[in-house]
Amino acid sequence: AQKVTQAQTEISVVEKEDVTLDCVYETRDTTYYLFWYKQPPSGELVFLIRRNSFDEQNEISGRYSWNFQKSTSSFNFTITASQVVDSAVYFCALSEATVAGANNLFFGTGTRLTVIP
Amino acid sequence: DAGVTQSPTHLIKTRGQQVTLRCSPKSGHDTVSWYQQALGQGPQFIFQYYEEEERQRGNFPDRFSGHQFPNYSSELNVNALLLGDSALYLCASSLAGGLKRYTDTQYFGPGTRLTVL
DSSP: EEEEOOOOEEEEEEOOOEEEEEEEEESSSEEEEEEEEOTTTTTEEEEEEEEETTOOOOOOOOOOOEEEEGTTTTTEEESSSSOOOGOOOEEEEEEOOTHHHHHHHHOOOOOEEEEOO | OOOOEEESSSSETTTTTTTTEEOOOOOOEEEEEEEEETTTSEEEEEEEEETTTTEEOOOOOOTTEEOOOSSEEEEEEOOOOOOGGEEEEEEEOOOOEEHHHHHHHHEEEEEEEEOOO
């Protein structure tokens, strides 16, 4: 069965601090995809990144970076030099590729990040 | 390039009533998925539509049904509303993976906030 755990319910940091959001996943599939989405107060889920199970290379995009480690089933997200605009709920999600191509997402419970000016 | 759109934005219904929510996918996408997000929780997969058929379904009762139209837009219908159906309903669109073991990224709309009194 699939499962995504985001143990950090809420995190508060002062602006310009670095912050890491943890994500641990469980799956029996050998082919799967991991995602991070941002949900600002408006409610819309904003796609941030997708990683497939064959690619453990870490990725950096501006102030955002992601660390994917299959050995620990983790896909952590780091924001460097946080800004007030980063305040949101962040969701980690897992998708298991199926033969039929269906790709529903299993979400964690989210981490609410508050950046204090 | 229009993103995913949903209507209405907010809806208030009473127990036992029926509701229809609508979604238009992102331009170029042909697959629509629906999610329910209760307050403080991560989104939960309801079902996915492709080629006007339900391709995959999550753990939701038959009171939840859907439809996809030839232009790829979709509707979510909920019958016999319960108080527990109060949630943010999110629509996501993606491009079908066919029979390949492939998962395309899902892009979300702003959601419909349903309140059942």
